[in-house]
Amino acid sequence: MQRQTRIVIQNVLPQIDCGSHFIKRVVGQNVTVTANVFPDGHDVIACAVKFKHESDSGWSEVRMTPTGNDEWSADFTIERQGFYSYFVEGWVDYALNWQHGIERKIQDNQQVKSELLEGVEYLDEIYKSADAAEKKLLKTISANFASEKNYTAGVENAVSNELTEIFIKYPQRFLANKSGELRVYADRRKALFSTWYEFFPRSASSKDGKHGTFKDCEKLLPRVAAMGFDTLYFPPIHPIGEVNRKGKNNATHAKAGDVGSPWGIGSKHGGHKSTHPDLGSISDFKSLVKKANSLGIEIAMDYALQAAPDHPYVKDFPQWFRWRPDGTVQYAENPPKKYQDILPIYFESSDWLNLWKELLDVALFWVEECGIRVFRVDNPHTKPFYFWGWLIAEVQKKHPDVLFLAEAFTRPKIMQELAKQGFSQSYTYFTWRNTKKELIEYVEELTKTEQREFYRPNFWPNTPDINPYALQSSNEAVHLQRYFLAATLSSSVGIYGPVYEHMIGEALPGKEEYLNSEKYEFFKWDWDKQNKLITIITKINQVRKEHPSLQQTNNIHFCDVDNDQIIAYYKFDDSLSDETLMILSLDPYYPKQATVRLPVESIGNQPVTVIDLITGSSYLWDKERNYVELHPALPFHLFKIQK
């Protein structure tokens, strides 16, 4: 292809899969764009990042600065939700080259008469755009350039900073080149910083043997708010299938009175746009959402795309299920797990466009009818990736506030692809990362690789599906450690309670599953119970709210510690006005000692005061390495660094 431009622009970052996917930010964050930009030869070039919000008509521009080895960099700030586009433009700056050439000739004691004459051309070009004062200056300089007797003044003009500034202000972009356009999706801040609590609404009643209701849930909202949670996630609130309903402890056949799994969605009472009659009406639910919002809590809906055998879809849209020659539909399976109470949706259906439309309608129903702004999506990895890309984009096009959390615990590339398709947050492997080495490796994978641009982790120590071995001991120190790690390593965190804060650990033998799982029955919890764990969780959540350094995930450096059972990490906010240092012992049984190296590369080599934000104690740390001793009773420090 014949192109006259002399500039090459390469490797524009951030860029995911050659621009097939957008990167993510929240309002207020920066995008640092880097690129390789270079011309043939030795000429002076300039380049800029151009960016615009999807609603802008024109491009804004920020000039890039060189960082060495033909690499350039510039930042721009995200000010609004929605999509931004950005690209890099580069050009040979002929005027600056001319100036640079004159400087070198002057140094080499050469005459530059001919060069000055040439300079007039550049000034004439700029003259057209210049303001009055500049025009006056340009006229004087031009006259000096053109006049042999003003040669000395002309040379002084030619190499003056004044002229450099004018050249930079009015670049002549003759033969400029451009990179392809890339995109960033900007969410509201909550996509990055959120604190989740999950409970089963049917366990909300304070009366024995009584199915909880939305009204009961309303009464629990103050407790959730007091503990410092801002997102309350409910398992599905829809009618539960009556055909093949599961009994307690996942029994294949329900007994009379068994309530079944809320993920077995749909019955004669309705499907994905209905509420379970025992929980209450849509109007009760709307009232709950409203009350929650007034307390600073958002309700996260479960978006679970599957159907009980008696879901209305099965009769109304049989083409959305895969019927076998014998007239049955194979229930959902993930061997050895069997979900006899659930039929998978058949995305290969030839009626897929109507199917997608209906599933979009489901999401929009809860958004538009009930004010839902957060979805937790059940098993998204068993539905097509491109469906999610489309669905999330369609919802956010109308409602940019809506966030989606991907509940996929599967192979790494699949989890990442879901994030690339647009999920605002993702569950992670944190649940199974226990040792110092595992934790550091995993957090560095999330925060130091390309994943930092699109994968927003949400760290959950437990879920109704996962009762990890570490928590099965019901040990208080482990519960303190796991919540502390989740809540300070990641800016989004969640627990399934009250199981967590009541330290209930009984498991099916040898499995990471809860015994008497709440998935198949409801309980009466002591919602008023208080304990030390609750106090500390509350305190940690409060510290998170007050400290911007804990409200993002990528800003982390692990510190050197001379004990494999003690992990330490430093976090900071973008303006470096808030710096915290977390130090945690992974030993739940014995006190541990170590010296921790301060991140002097970041904070400087100076004495600091570290103030424990949990206990209020403070220490003067005037050396690079400082001694700590941690005890299982409170196995961590959450220090603010004060210079």
Added chain:
Amino acid sequence: MQRQTRIVIQNVLPQIDCGSHFIKRVVGQNVTVTANVFPDGHDVIACAVKFKHESDSGWSEVRMTPTGNDEWSADFTIERQGFYSYFVEGWVDYALNWQHGIERKIQDNQQVKSELLEGVEYLDEIYKSADAAEKKLLKTISANFASEKNYTAGVENAVSNELTEIFIKYPQRFLANKSGELRVYADRRKALFSTWYEFFPRSASSKDGKHGTFKDCEKLLPRVAAMGFDTLYFPPIHPIGEVNRKGKNNATHAKAGDVGSPWGIGSKHGGHKSTHPDLGSISDFKSLVKKANSLGIEIAMDYALQAAPDHPYVKDFPQWFRWRPDGTVQYAENPPKKYQDILPIYFESSDWLNLWKELLDVALFWVEECGIRVFRVDNPHTKPFYFWGWLIAEVQKKHPDVLFLAEAFTRPKIMQELAKQGFSQSYTYFTWRNTKKELIEYVEELTKTEQREFYRPNFWPNTPDINPYALQSSNEAVHLQRYFLAATLSSSVGIYGPVYEHMIGEALPGKEEYLNSEKYEFFKWDWDKQNKLITIITKINQVRKEHPSLQQTNNIHFCDVDNDQIIAYYKFDDSLSDETLMILSLDPYYPKQATVRLPVESIGNQPVTVIDLITGSSYLWDKERNYVELHPALPFHLFKIQK
């Protein structure tokens, strides 16, 4: 975008800058294509690399195999010169999934009656494409699947390898997905393996003070062939400008009789399509090219796009030069270097399309008129990158045999970009890499990074422009070492002689420039001189011809050696039928000892005989680490590994 496919295909490699550039191979080499390919959920998938030569109408296919973590791989072999395209196709294999599901249910002691019925659909589909024997088999199996009383036989059929093979042979690519197309350019083998010798044809005469001619050069061809060189590169053979001609040692003003620099191209005798009258006619040159070819030598022309002030272009196409307001053209400069005898071509000219066309005509002239198949391109980095991309493609479209060597010694990204634009080979930083650490780092950068796919290095210990400090001592050991390193690290190598083999090292004080440089005068060399260095160079070149492991560059592993002055590396050919081990002492003054670790990961943990291909000595190496002692008189071993 709404797409029903369930497969994601990502990160298809090799791929340069998102497919903006092609990768390179020579005929006979493989392309190993890898990609991440995965579906949603847990289904069995299959994928294939599709490839075709530009002259093929249809695609060939090779099935990929999984290598873990959702990564897949397959090779195809380059059989012809020119462009190949390749891409990856992936699909959920529904039939294999069905079989896999049955296997798991059988293991779980479940009934599979319904599944067998379903199987009939897959068989019916395959039936259409199957051959007669397969049709018969499919009929039997279908009957078993459909009949309750043949249930046991049906189950056996369902999980049989026979059926697996049929499913693999006739995949149903329902909802397949495809990656974008990528390209590889296939050169003839010489692009990868070449041995260059450079001399100034005007120094070819055997008579004192006599300007050499093409006829004189013909007489030197047997010597070049005997030394084992297959490519003979001449500095420009065009008329040399008479205006601002350079004198000896780069003097600004030539004296009477000074011959000037051959890179100052063009005079009243003609320009880029003419030969210097003192060298001979076009017809003499054609005869030289023919004679050279008959001895297995190709003549490499210099393609140097610049003009002496009296080049015919300056008058005939003044628009191709940048005229200053005072009516002059600034001569070429690269401060502090000044080329008063050369005017740069103005690629920003508005008449650029005609300029490009003329420059293409120049290249085609030598190819079509004189049979030239190799160009060494002078300073390509001072001309636009996209010009080279276009020029090389246009030449190779008509003459795929033509190769281009980029003589650019400049910043890394610029050198790489020229290679991406299509240069077949590139000069390198080898000339300045002297220590063991520098050599290993540099060779690994060339062979273990993305550069291996597009940057074909040609290692030159010296050039008329570079008399490196190391060679200025005229030390024999250094000359032996540098040629050995160049010729065994890289499959393409070149020297500027007879300066090199005569060990002439006098330099301008403090500079890496030859004193009395042949760039500005001609010499009478003793072309019959013999010495040990010539003998060893000849021997090395002979070994290179006989050993395929030395005929490519990427196939290298450095070996552990317990002495920083000894470097060792193992090379192999693709079939592992030729394995060599190079061991070299970098000390030109004292003997050095070390133990060298054999690359047991590659050659296996077994006793081997190492045969020195230079001296003929052989040694039994029966341990992982083996002792060597190297002396400046012959500071290396070039071992063949015999198992």
